[in-house]
Amino acid sequence: MNQPEASAQAPAPRTGDVVMRASGLVKRYGNVVAIRESDFEIRAGEVLAVVGDNGAGKSSLIKALSGALVPDAGTIELDGRPVRFHGPRDARAAGIETVYQTLAVAPQMDIATNLFLGRPLRRPGLLGSGLRMLDHKKMRSQAAEQLDRLGIATIQDITQLVGTLSGGQRQAVAVARAAMFGTRLIIMDEPTAALGVRESRQVLDLIARIRDRGMPVILVSHDMPQVFEIADRIHVHRLGRRAAVVTPKSCTMTEVVGLMTGALQMTADGTLLESTTQHMPEEKPASPHASESAE
Amino acid sequence: MSHLRSSARASVRVPVVAAAGVALLVAGCTSTKSGGSDDGSDSGGKVAIGLVTKTNSNPYFVKLRESAQDEASKKGAKLIALAGKFDGDNQGQVDAINNLVAQNVKGILITPSNSTGVLGAIKAARDKGIVVIALDTATDPASAVDATFATDNEAAGVKQGQYVKGALKGKKPAIAVLDGTPGSTVDDLRHKGFLKGFGLTNGSPEIKGTAVTNGDQTKAQTAMENLYQRDHGINAVYTINEPAAAGAAQALSGKSGVVIGSIDGSCTGVRNVQSGKFAATVMQFPKKMAQQGVDAVVDYAKDKKKPSGFTDTGSQLITDKPLSGLESKDTAWGLKNCWG
Amino acid sequence: MTTTQTSPVAPEGDTTRPPAKTAVARALGNTAAGPLAALVIAVIVFSATTDTFFNIDNASLIVEQFLVIGTLALGQTLIILTAGIDLANAAIMVLGTLVIAKLSQDALPAGVALIVGILLCTAIGAVSGTLVTRLRLPPFIVTLGVLSVLTATGQLFANGESFSVPSGVLTFLGERSYLFGRIEVTYGMGVAIILIVGLWFLLTQTSWGRNVYAVGDDEEAARLTGINTRRTLLSVYVLAGFVYAIAAWQALGRIPNADPNAFQTGNLDSITAVVIGGTSLFGGRGGVPGTVLGALVVTVLTNGLTQAGIDSLYQQVATGILVIVAVAVDRVVRRRAA
Numbered sequence: 008m009n010q011p012e013a014s015a016q017a018p019a020p021r022t023g024d025v026v027m028r029a030s031g032l033v034k035r036y037g038n039v040v041a042i043r044e045s046d047f048e049i050r051a052g053e054v055l056a057v058v059g060d061n062g063a064g065k066s067s068l069i070k071a072l073s074g075a076l077v078p079d080a081g082t083i084e085l086d087g088r089p090v091r092f093h094g095p096r097d098a099r100a101a102g103i104e105t106v107y108q109t110l111a112v113a114p115q116m117d118i119a120t121n122l123f124l125g126r127p128l129r130r131p132g133l134l135g136s137g138l139r140m141l142d143h144k145k146m147r148s149q150a151a152e153q154l155d156r157l158g159i160a161t162i163q164d165i166t167q168l169v170g171t172l173s174g175g176q177r178q179a180v181a182v183a184r185a186a187m188f189g190t191r192l193i194i195m196d197e198p199t200a201a202l203g204v205r206e207s208r209q210v211l212d213l214i215a216r217i218r219d220r221g222m223p224v225i226l227v228s229h230d231m232p233q234v235f236e237i238a239d240r241i242h243v244h245r246l247g248r249r250a251a252v253v254t255p256k257s258c259t260m261t262e263v264v265g266l267m268t269g270a271l272q273m274t275a276d277g278t279l280l281e282s283t284t285q286h287m288p289e290e291k292p293a294s295p296h297a298s299e300s301a302e
Numbered sequence: 303m304s305h306l307r308s309s310a311r312a313s314v315r316v317p318v319v320a321a322a323g324v325a326l327l328v329a330g331c332t333s334t335k336s337g338g339s340d341d342g343s344d345s346g347g348k349v350a351i352g353l354v355t356k357t358n359s360n361p362y363f364v365k366l367r368e369s370a371q372d373e374a375s376k377k378g379a380k381l382i383a384l385a386g387k388f389d390g391d392n393q394g395q396v397d398a399i400n401n402l403v404a405q406n407v408k409g410i411l412i413t414p415s416n417s418t419g420v421l422g423a424i425k426a427a428r429d430k431g432i433v434v435i436a437l438d439t440a441t442d443p444a445s446a447v448d449a450t451f452a453t454d455n456e457a458a459g460v461k462q463g464q465y466v467k468g469a470l471k472g473k474k475p476a477i478a479v480l481d482g483t484p485g486s487t488v489d490d491l492r493h494k495g496f497l498k499g500f501g502l503t504n505g506s507p508e509i510k511g512t513a514v515t516n517g518d519q520t521k522a523q524t525a526m527e528n529l530y531q532r533d534h535g536i537n538a539v540y541t542i543n544e545p546a547a548a549g550a551a552q553a554l555s556g557k558s559g560v561v562i563g564s565i566d567g568s569c570t571g572v573r574n575v576q577s578g579k580f581a582a583t584v585m586q587f588p589k590k591m592a593q594q595g596v597d598a599v600v601d602y603a604k605d606k607k608k609p610s611g612f613t614d615t616g617s618q619l620i621t622d623k624p625l626s627g628l629e630s631k632d633t634a635w636g637l638k639n640c641w642g
Numbered sequence: 643m644t645t646t647q648t649s650p651v652a653p654e655g656d657t658t659r660p661p662a663k664t665a666v667a668r669a670l671g672n673t674a675a676g677p678l679a680a681l682v683i684a685v686i687v688f689s690a691t692t693d694t695f696f697n698i699d700n701a702s703l704i705v706e707q708f709l710v711i712g713t714l715a716l717g718q719t720l721i722i723l724t725a726g727i728d729l730a731n732a733a734i735m736v737l738g739t740l741v742i743a744k745l746s747q748d749a750l751p752a753g754v755a756l757i758v759g760i761l762l763c764t765a766i767g768a769v770s771g772t773l774v775t776r777l778r779l780p781p782f783i784v785t786l787g788v789l790s791v792l793t794a795t796g797q798l799f800a801n802g803e804s805f806s807v808p809s810g811v812l813t814f815l816g817e818r819s820y821l822f823g824r825i826e827v828t829y830g831m832g833v834a835i836i837l838i839v840g841l842w843f844l845l846t847q848t849s850w851g852r853n854v855y856a857v858g859d860d861e862e863a864a865r866l867t868g869i870n871t872r873r874t875l876l877s878v879y880v881l882a883g884f885v886y887a888i889a890a891w892q893a894l895g896r897i898p899n900a901d902p903n904a905f906q907t908g909n910l911d912s913i914t915a916v917v918i919g920g921t922s923l924f925g926g927r928g929g930v931p932g933t934v935l936g937a938l939v940v941t942v943l944t945n946g947l948t949q950a951g952i953d954s955l956y957q958q959v960a961t962g963i964l965v966i967v968a969v970a971v972d973r974v975v976r977r978r979a980a
Binding site: 105116 | 846847848849851852853855856859860862863864865866867868869922926927976
């Protein structure tokens with residue numbers, strides 16, 4: 008079911024070169040198949056929304072891309088080169104940053120510390136690289152700079168504990184951290200799910216700013232209006248694989264929801280058909296160029 | 303006379319194990335079988351005697367068990383020794399008693415934990431014609447068992463009090479009291495006996511301070527340091543047991559002229575008397591308890607004569623600086639007779 | 643929907659942000675304020691109510707009495723910071739004292755016996771740490787098991803005896819000298835200071851320390867940010883084991899006699915000190931300064947209340963109340979920062 012040639016044949020995307028591409032990913036948990044030969048592709052400078060019903064396997068896909076789980080089969084390419092992630096560490100080393108739904112922040116540590124969690128700045132060692140002290144001062148100043156750069160003005164004190172921040176502020180900290188270290192790609196898992204209207208707005212603005220600085224963003228979201236507002240393309244995930252890739256301009260929300268639930272199907276030439284049955288385990292995965300024709 | 307525990311050293315293990323060891327409280331016994339086959343007296347013609355101690359890690363109970371074993375071999379009896387897992391393991395003792403009853407023993411020697419459960423199991427055993435003898439620790443009421451062979455702890459305390467008083471040689475006493483664990487009857491009896499032997503009461507001005515040590519050398523050390531800091535004039539120390547005395551001695555090292563008395567009769571304690579760390583200790587005799595207990599059961603098997611009442615197995619003042627008017631043995635004798 | 647609440651980038655960099663806290667405040671951390679206040683109050687009360695408390699000799703005495711429990715509590719702090727708990731620390735230490743004393747009695751040079759003891763305690767820490775990290779067992783259960791095994795091992799090893807140690811290396815930490823001809827100090831105090839400063843440095847000034855706090859604060863977050871949480875946890879247990887070995891050395895300095903029945907409340911005392919010191923039982927908050935103060939509070943309470951002639955049982959009541967207050971404060975603080 009793998010169709011790498013389909014991707015290869017796709018015309019050059021307007022938004023930029025392919026940054027990351029996955030083909031034929033499979034992940035099983037015992038008898039449960041979470042990812043079923045799924046393909047994936049994101050290009051430079053775009054916000055790619057990943058939508059799908061609960062249980063469609065979105066988060067498994069995202070975890071595979073961020074190194075949090077190791078797929079049983081399939082390939083992942085970064086800038087055209089195959090990569091293999093054995094853990095989040097590997098993905099991070101490759102320049103892929105993830106903002107987890109849980110945010111992965113330490114509530115009892117301050118903002119600066121959280122920004123540098125797991126990779127603190129250290130002063131030159133007294134004994135080579137043996138005993139290197141933390142550079143608290145530099146971390147604080149760089150953290151402050153980063154928040155300013157991203158226009159996060161709701162946070163005043165860089166030494167505030169993250170646990171004392173509002174949900175939106177915490178999200179901003181997690182996003183700022185990802186933006187600080189992400190050199191190739193930023194993945195955001197439901198960044199606004201826990202937020203109110205106003206805070207969601209701020210996070211969306213932040214995502215737009217990151218995209219405008221040239222960084223591709225994968226946005227996993229349930230919020231359809233939000234997706235339609237910010238995404239450049241929409242990857243629809245269903246039954247463990249990519250069902251379609253569409254653009255907000257070419258499709259309506261109702262159509263996207265139809266693709267998510269299986270009420271609609273996308274054919275190889277990009278047209279949408281009403282399906283008669285809900286479950287079609289043998290359905291062909293949509294080919295990547297479907298999105299192009301859809302545009 | 304509630305839960306008389308003769309060895310304060312043993313009694314202090316309860317709180318910590320109980321506090322930290324929730325999962326350890328799985329009831330049961332550590333079985334240390336000494337002797338031949340599992341079945342009762344009838345099979346081999348040997349008299350079977352059960353022994354239930356509180357633990358089998360405390361050297362005091364180890365000595366008790368070994369002595370009982372030796373005596374049983376000598377008399378041609380078979381000893382089945384069981385023990386609770388820790389001091390206060392009531393369920394373990396109940397299980398042990400039931401076990402022994404099932405094995406048709408003629409008599410049970412027990413250092414009883416004091417609980418209605420244990421007393422109930424003892425009663426059930428006695429109802430089946432088994433003679434039950436309390437060793438080291440009396441039951442409450444004492445009539446719950448046929449007989450008791452134990453140290454008279456109050457008398458032992460009196461000996462410590464008399465000696466410490468005499469050793470001051472007329473100096474005005476200024477006493478620090480290092481108690482064991484509050485509520486322990488053994489500890490209370492020793493404390494009471496000490497005051498009696500000294501001719502004092504709890505409120506006497508001669509007592510400059512009291513502290514709870516749980517019989518732990520480190521706690522006793524700290525307590526003694528603090529009491530001495532409070533009153534540099536302290537010249538006499540009562541201790542609940544020998545580890546407490548060792549802690550007191552360490553706290554007072556370099557301060558001459560303080561008389562430290564103790565109770566127990568462990569070999570370490572006697573050596574500390576010998577080296578002059580403390581002035582005297584009062585020895586108790588687990589060996590005697592075990593021997594007399596085994597003999598009583600063997601006699602019962604022979605002629606159906608049940609033992610009865612409280613038998614003091616005695617206590618002995620041990621010191622190398624004897625005082626006139628007080629019967630004492632030196633440490634050489636003490637090292638020959640110490641229990642572990 | 644296009645109006646934004648986020649204002650544009652501040653033109654002057656971070657000048658709008660308030661100045662960072664002073665170094666001292668940060669070093670102590672907010673958590674040390676409570677035990678510091680408790681200590682000051684206790685000192686004032688005992689100084690006012692007794693004639694014997696407030697003098698330099700008693701100050702020396704308090705520090706001496708602090709050494710063993712304080713050292714145990716330092717190791718305990720490391721583990722509690724990772725949201726664990728060590729029920730076996732006193733048992734590890736006691737086994738250490740027994741092994742050191744017995745080996746030195748059996749004609750091994752004292753220094754070698756000491757090194758063997760230190761290695762043994764460290765190795766036990768490594769075993770606990772391995773069980774916690776590899777088998778993913780809760781620290782409570784692991785250390786409960788270790789406690790049980792070691793208590794029995796200690797009894798079997800000692801076979802009812804206690805071992806006195808000869809003067810020399812093993813009692814070195816208890817040797818006294820006088821500063822300015824007046825202030826009584828022991829070498830143990832010097833070792834304690836080195837240990838306190840060293841652990842404080844590791845926890846606050848190195849990335850290892852950061853990782854320890856992060857693992858205790860939110861282990862999953864720590865893992866997701868690339869921290870090797872297993873290695874961090876294992877290293878914490880190993881280091882704690884080493885610290886307990888130092889406590890064993892301190893204990894032999896205090897009383898040159900290794901007794902399997904000693905320090906029966908040592909474990910609970912160390913947890914008490916850590917909790918009063920403001921380190922959160924839920925992990926990730928607190929540290930060395932708080933624990934030092936907490937252990938001092940416990941020591942001062944026992945010292946002062948004994949001198950005030952107050953029954954030992956009331957001393958336990960006072961300590962118990964302090965523990966509950968400390969935990970309650972922790973709860974409130976945590977809720978605010980959650």
